[in-house]
Amino acid sequence: MKQYERSSRFLMQATLGADYNLIRQVQEVGAENWLEQELQHQAEPSLFESKTNQIWQQFRQKLVSTYGEHAINGEGNNPALPYKWYFRMAWWDHTLQSNSGLLRQRVAQALSEILVISDNSLLELNSVGMASYYDLLYKHAFGNFADLLYDVSFHPCMGIYLSHMNNRKADPAKHIHPDENYAREIMQLFSIGLFELNPDGTRKQNSRGEDIPTYDNVDIRAMARVFTGLKANSYQYEWQTSFWQPSFNGHDVGFNDGVDKSYKVVPFVNMVKPMTADENYHDREPKRLLNGHINLPGNQSCEQEIRSVTRSLVSHPSAAPFIATKLINQLVTSNPSKAYVKAVADKFGTQGDLRAAIKEILLYPLNNPASDANFASHDDGVQSQKLKSPALRTTQILRAFNAHNNSGKLWFIGDDIKELTQQLPMSSPSVFNFYKPDFTPHGEIEDLGLVAPEFELHTSATSISYTNMMYFWFFGGFYPAVSTVINRSPTMQNVPELNPNVLKKNQQDSLKLNFSKEIQMAKDGQHDDLIKRMSLILTGKHKLDIHEQIKSSFQQFKNNPEWVVQTIAFMLTISPEFTVQEA
Incomplete structure (x- = not known):
C-alpha cells in the first residue's frame, strides 16, 4: 500500500477527489501516462449550461403543474426564474458522478477562482448564464489563455458582474x-x-x-x-x-x-x-x-x-509568472520556489499555453511523478504545503467514498455547505475570490515569510463548524441536502426556498457514502489495515503518527463495524494530515 502514496497525493492535486480504485489505476499506468490521457479529454459543448437548463426546466414544469400558470405569470414575483441553485445542482452532480475529464474539471474549478464571477450578485438570478460561463473555463482548461480571456471579456455574466455591459464611450x-x-x-x-x-x-x-x-x-x-x-x-x-x-x-x-x-x-x-x-x-x-x-x-x-x-x-512579460503562480497556488502549493514558477511560466509562454503549464505544474521538476522528490519545495527547504480549501475538502471526501443516492441525482442546493464552511464554487464574496493571495496567519507561517491564503477562511468559527459538519455527516447521516422535488406547501411556491431539514427526510434523494469495503474490513477485525487504507485515500499516507490514537478512539465499540468506520472517517477528515495538502 505504501507505494500508492505518491499516486494518492498526485490525484489530490490533479482532481477534485479520488477513490481507492482510481489511486490503484494511476499507480498501475503511471501518473504521467494518466495525465497525458486526461489532457486528451475533449470538452462536451455546453455541458454545464445544458445540465443546468435541464434541471431548471424540470423544476419549472413541476411548479406549473402544481400551482398553475399563475405561479409563473403572477404579478410582482417569478418563482420560475433560473435561480443560482440550479447551477449548483448541475455542478455537484457532474463533479461527484462523472469519472471522465477529472483533470479538466479540476482546472476549471481552479480557473473559477482566478477569473472570478459570483452568484453573490445579480447573477444569482440566472444560473444558466453562470453555467455557460463555467463552460468557458471547462472548454479552455487545456487551451490558450488568450482565447479564454477574450471569451470571458464578451460573456454577459462578466459584463454584468464587472459592469462593462452597456459601457459607452465618453460624452x-x-x-x-x-x-x-x-x-x-x-x-x-x-x-x-x-x-x-x-x-x-x-x-x-x-x-x-x-x-x-x-x-x-x-x-x-x-x-x-x-x-x-x-x-x-x-x-x-x-x-x-x-x-x-x-x-x-x-x-x-x-x-x-x-x-x-x-x-x-x-x-x-x-x-x-x-x-x-x-x-x-x-x-x-x-x-x-x-x-x-x-x-x-x-x-x-x-x-x-x-x-x-x-x-x-x-x-506581457508579467503575465506568465503571474498566472503560473496563481495556478500553482490552486493546484499544488501556496509557496512555490522561484525555479518552479519560472519552469511553469516558460511553458505558459507568451500565448498562454494552459496545457503545457498544467502538465509542468503536476510533473515538475523531473517529469517523474513516481519520484519521492519534494518537487514543489520552497527555496529554503520548507516542505511544500497548502491548506485545502473547504470546497476541495468537501469534494475529496464525497468522491473518496462514492457519494450516491437512490434517485441517482446528486442535486446539492449548497446552502448548508456554504453556511458551515463559507465557501461554495462560484459563490465568492467579491471578485477577489474567497481569500487574498498574500494572506498569512500570525505565527510560524508569517515568521517564515510564507503565505497561506486559504487560512483566511479558516477562522475560529469556520474551523469549529467544519468539525461539526464532519460529525453531522459521519455520525448523524446529515449529508449535504439534495433536492429533486418541489415543495408542495401552498405557502412556499418559490422553488428555491428549500429547507435542508425537509429535504434530508426524502429517502430517495438522501445522500449515502459507500463504505461497504471498509465495513467488511471492520467486521473482519482488520482495524490496522482499515485505518491505513482510509488514510491513504484521504491523506496520501498509509501510516500516520496519529494511527494509534485513531485506533484507540473506537476500542470500546470495536464490535460495531459501522461505528468503527465512521469514527475513522471523522478522525481523519478533521486531522491536519487531511486538511493540509502536501506535494
Whole structure:
C-alpha cells in the first residue's frame, strides 16, 4: 500500500477527489501516462449550461403543474426564474458522478477562482448564464489563455458582474465616462497583476529598490475605452411586463432606448450568448497603454480591439509568472520556489499555453511523478504545503467514498455547505475570490515569510463548524441536502426556498457514502489495515503518527463495524494530515 502514496497525493492535486480504485489505476499506468490521457479529454459543448437548463426546466414544469400558470405569470414575483441553485445542482452532480475529464474539471474549478464571477450578485438570478460561463473555463482548461480571456471579456455574466455591459464611450457634455471596473480587474486580477514580475515571479525593482507598478490610472482609463459599445446579444423575458414598461416587451433594446442601464441586466438579458458591440458607442480613437506594450491605432472595431488587448495582456512579460503562480497556488502549493514558477511560466509562454503549464505544474521538476522528490519545495527547504480549501475538502471526501443516492441525482442546493464552511464554487464574496493571495496567519507561517491564503477562511468559527459538519455527516447521516422535488406547501411556491431539514427526510434523494469495503474490513477485525487504507485515500499516507490514537478512539465499540468506520472517517477528515495538502 505504501507505494500508492505518491499516486494518492498526485490525484489530490490533479482532481477534485479520488477513490481507492482510481489511486490503484494511476499507480498501475503511471501518473504521467494518466495525465497525458486526461489532457486528451475533449470538452462536451455546453455541458454545464445544458445540465443546468435541464434541471431548471424540470423544476419549472413541476411548479406549473402544481400551482398553475399563475405561479409563473403572477404579478410582482417569478418563482420560475433560473435561480443560482440550479447551477449548483448541475455542478455537484457532474463533479461527484462523472469519472471522465477529472483533470479538466479540476482546472476549471481552479480557473473559477482566478477569473472570478459570483452568484453573490445579480447573477444569482440566472444560473444558466453562470453555467455557460463555467463552460468557458471547462472548454479552455487545456487551451490558450488568450482565447479564454477574450471569451470571458464578451460573456454577459462578466459584463454584468464587472459592469462593462452597456459601457459607452465618453460624452463629456452628458457627463458620460466609460466604466473602469473591468478595465482594472482584467489587468490586476486576470493577467498581469499589480507589479512587474521577473520570469521567476519575483518583483522587478527600479534603481531606488522600489517595486514597479504594471499600470496606473491613465492605463485604466485607456483600457476602459477598449470595452465600450458592448451590450447584450438580446433581451428576453417570459413576463408580459419586461422592464416594467410593456412598450419595450419584444422591441429592440439599445443605448438610446430610454431605459435606465440598471434595468438592462439579469433577468432581462440573454445570459448565454456573447455580448455584441454597437460601434456607434465604441471609442474608436487610438489608445496607448502599459508603456507602449499595447498600441491600438484607432478606427478598429470593438471586437478587434478586445482581441488585440487580450493577446497583448497575455504576452506581457508579467503575465506568465503571474498566472503560473496563481495556478500553482490552486493546484499544488501556496509557496512555490522561484525555479518552479519560472519552469511553469516558460511553458505558459507568451500565448498562454494552459496545457503545457498544467502538465509542468503536476510533473515538475523531473517529469517523474513516481519520484519521492519534494518537487514543489520552497527555496529554503520548507516542505511544500497548502491548506485545502473547504470546497476541495468537501469534494475529496464525497468522491473518496462514492457519494450516491437512490434517485441517482446528486442535486446539492449548497446552502448548508456554504453556511458551515463559507465557501461554495462560484459563490465568492467579491471578485477577489474567497481569500487574498498574500494572506498569512500570525505565527510560524508569517515568521517564515510564507503565505497561506486559504487560512483566511479558516477562522475560529469556520474551523469549529467544519468539525461539526464532519460529525453531522459521519455520525448523524446529515449529508449535504439534495433536492429533486418541489415543495408542495401552498405557502412556499418559490422553488428555491428549500429547507435542508425537509429535504434530508426524502429517502430517495438522501445522500449515502459507500463504505461497504471498509465495513467488511471492520467486521473482519482488520482495524490496522482499515485505518491505513482510509488514510491513504484521504491523506496520501498509509501510516500516520496519529494511527494509534485513531485506533484507540473506537476500542470500546470495536464490535460495531459501522461505528468503527465512521469514527475513522471523522478522525481523519478533521486531522491536519487531511486538511493540509502536501506535494
